[in-house]
Amino acid sequence: MIVRMSTPDPARAVPPSAALLPVTVDVVALTVRDDALHVLLVERGVEPFRGALALPGGFVLPGERLAAAARRELAEETGVRPPGHLEQLRTYGPLDRDPRGPVLSVAYLLLAPEFGVVHAGSDAGGAAWHPVEPLLGAGPDDRLAFDHARILADGVERARAKLEYSALATAFCPPEFTVADLRRVYEAVWGVRLDPRNFSRKATTTAGFLEETGRTTSGGTGRPAALYRAAPATSGTGAAADARPADVDPDDAPASVPAVLDPPLMRPRR
Amino acid sequence: MIVRMSTPDPARAVPPSAALLPVTVDVVALTVRDDALHVLLVERGVEPFRGALALPGGFVLPGERLAAAARRELAEETGVRPPGHLEQLRTYGPLDRDPRGPVLSVAYLLLAPEFGVVHAGSDAGGAAWHPVEPLLGAGPDDRLAFDHARILADGVERARAKLEYSALATAFCPPEFTVADLRRVYEAVWGVRLDPRNFSRKATTTAGFLEETGRTTSGGTGRPAALYRAAPATSGTGAAADARPADVDPDDAPASVPAVLDPPLMRPRR
DNA sequence: TCGTTTTTCGTCATTCTGACGATAAGAGCG
DNA sequence: CGCTCTTATCGTCAGAATGACGAAAAACGA
Numbered sequence: 001m002i003v004r005m006s007t008p009d010p011a012r013a014v015p016p017s018a019a020l021l022p023v024t025v026d027v028v029a030l031t032v033r034d035d036a037l038h039v040l041l042v043e044r045g046v047e048p049f050r051g052a053l054a055l056p057g058g059f060v061l062p063g064e065r066l067a068a069a070a071r072r073e074l075a076e077e078t079g080v081r082p083p084g085h086l087e088q089l090r091t092y093g094p095l096d097r098d099p100r101g102p103v104l105s106v107a108y109l110l111l112a113p114e115f116g117v118v119h120a121g122s123d124a125g126g127a128a129w130h131p132v133e134p135l136l137g138a139g140p141d142d143r144l145a146f147d148h149a150r151i152l153a154d155g156v157e158r159a160r161a162k163l164e165y166s167a168l169a170t171a172f173c174p175p176e177f178t179v180a181d182l183r184r185v186y187e188a189v190w191g192v193r194l195d196p197r198n199f200s201r202k203a204t205t206t207a208g209f210l211e212e213t214g215r216t217t218s219g220g221t222g223r224p225a226a227l228y229r230a231a232p233a234t235s236g237t238g239a240a241a242d243a244r245p246a247d248v249d250p251d252d253a254p255a256s257v258p259a260v261l262d263p264p265l266m267r268p269r270r
Numbered sequence: 271m272i273v274r275m276s277t278p279d280p281a282r283a284v285p286p287s288a289a290l291l292p293v294t295v296d297v298v299a300l301t302v303r304d305d306a307l308h309v310l311l312v313e314r315g316v317e318p319f320r321g322a323l324a325l326p327g328g329f330v331l332p333g334e335r336l337a338a339a340a341r342r343e344l345a346e347e348t349g350v351r352p353p354g355h356l357e358q359l360r361t362y363g364p365l366d367r368d369p370r371g372p373v374l375s376v377a378y379l380l381l382a383p384e385f386g387v388v389h390a391g392s393d394a395g396g397a398a399w400h401p402v403e404p405l406l407g408a409g410p411d412d413r414l415a416f417d418h419a420r421i422l423a424d425g426v427e428r429a430r431a432k433l434e435y436s437a438l439a440t441a442f443c444p445p446e447f448t449v450a451d452l453r454r455v456y457e458a459v460w461g462v463r464l465d466p467r468n469f470s471r472k473a474t475t476t477a478g479f480l481e482e483t484g485r486t487t488s489g490g491t492g493r494p495a496a497l498y499r500a501a502p503a504t505s506g507t508g509a510a511a512d513a514r515p516a517d518v519d520p521d522d523a524p525a526s527v528p529a530v531l532d533p534p535l536m537r538p539r540r
Numbered sequence: 541t542c543g544t545t546t547t548t549c550g551t552c553a554t555t556c557t558g559a560c561g562a563t564a565a566g567a568g569c570g
Numbered sequence: 571c572g573c574t575c576t577t578a579t580c581g582t583c584a585g586a587a588t589g590a591c592g593a594a595a596a597a598c599g600a
Binding site: 178179180196197200201204220221222223224225226 | 544545546547548549550
């Protein structure tokens with residue numbers, strides 16, 4: 001059956017030569033767990049690629065927005081409405097990516113503190129966190145369904161790049177966190193070791209990055225650490241001329257539109 | 271009439287609940303002309319928004335790739351197959367953006383040296399270069415059709431950001447150019463004045479940016495300047511773990527996949 | 541109290557940038 | 571041919587940021 005979306009003014013119709021494409025959203029949900037970057041994957045319960053691991057996602061429904069579809073699919077497959085930063089990643093062309101025929105896929109990137117996966121969705125086996133590293137190796141085994149390995153690689157690279165010039169690393173952290181927590185995020189996402197002393201200097205002296213809560217950790221081993229929260233967004237939606245991230249989408253950005261790290265925190269180049 | 275794209279295996283069909291959406295591509299084609307950033311706009315010849323200025327673009331045809339559709343629309347509306355760097359910008363959701371109903375739009379960004387606009391397309395009045403600046407002001411007049419003002423703003427911001435950490439500014443230049451040409455690109459895109467001496471130092475000493483041709487300009491006023499070309503791409507397609515730009519798409523990237531500016535060339539902040 | 545661990549503060553050499561002086565190398569003109 | 575004008579390019583120097591690393595601070599456990 002063909003579902004044709006409503007056409008308010010039939011006199012101004014879409015040209016008949018235009019392709020009508022099914023559209024999916026796929027979500028690259030990243031988190032840091034045990035000092036390693038993890039991605040949320042589901043086991044596909046239906047063909048095609050039944051039994052294979054895949055990014056959570058599914059078809060956009062009539063009348064639905066893209067970001068809403070992303071959140072819906074995520075909720076359906078994890079049982080929770082995850083926190084974190086959701087932004088559009090990119091769109092993958094309709095050809096040669098789905099055995100069912102031409103399908104457009106709009107990928108979203110979610111950066112979030114680890115959240116529990118509650119229930120298995122309707123057409124997907126349980127969702128679970130998987131370490132990203134072996135999946136990027138792209139060995140002929142462990143292949144993800146569709147072109148999801150490539151989408152994952154793009155998402156990871158986007159996350160790595162954004163940590164350099166935005167305060168987005170805080171999206172991986174709980175509401176209150178220490179400088180060491182934040183450093184471990186950078187280390188996990190970039191796959192490098194950073195000097196704790198220099199990192200602390202950079203994180204605490206960069207304006208618009210951290211905000212102290214006044215409290216400290218206790219009970220752990222070692223000297224107690226100061227607790228911080230993410231600094232509030234620098235203000236206005238300012239999609240126009242000034243903001244550094246070009247992809248601040250009112251439809252995408254949840255609560256926190258993170259500030260810009262003015263002198264960027266660059267990953268070490270070999 | 272409904273055009274249903276072929277379904278290779280009917281047993282594995284797209285679920286009937288999925289929306290089938292018409293998809294357009296819109297191209298933000300930027301160039302530097304008379305030391306100012308310009309965008310290629312067409313005057314719409316058909317409803318909706320007949321007579322208004324709009325980004326060149328149109329519907330994706332059955333069996334067509336996104337980037338191919340972008341190049342086709344550009345060719346149809348300019349009469350030439352423009353040079354330059356084409357990359358995907360982002361996708362704009364299906365709702366509340368086209369009076370004809372839900373339409374998905376995948377925007378592309380083209381950075382190119384100025385190219386002549388040859389003929390007027392079928393359903394568009396002549397295409398022409400327009401200064402970007404007044405269009406970003408977003409005055410209630412001079413509004414672009416659809417949500418194209420927003421797409422333009424996103425494209426300009428993407429271009430501005432990319433000049434900081436990539437060698438993409440060379441995409442605005444002819445095959446051979448001087449350091450001053452390149453500086454004028456930065457000045458036009460960022461809307462700032464840069465010190466010619468410091469810019470020259472940065473451009474010529476950053477590895478992987480410029481390559482000297484050995485020749486110099488002649489005839490102009492002032493001391494002749496050395497001619498450079500863009501340094502060749504740093505190697506492999508390497509979409510994976512190492513390349514800085516996350517959006518190197520084999521489908522999008524034409525010849526030149528520009529290198530990374532290692533210490534970035536940051537625009538002056540305030 | 542002593543060692544262990546982790547956080548946080550300091551120091552210092554190096555690199556990069558912004559400001560700007562000075563020179564180089566043409567064209568145009570008397 | 572010399573003078574001037576203009577633009578390109580080289581140099582210098584102070585301030586900022588970074589990377590490497592020493593050392594003190596502040597807990598915990600034995």
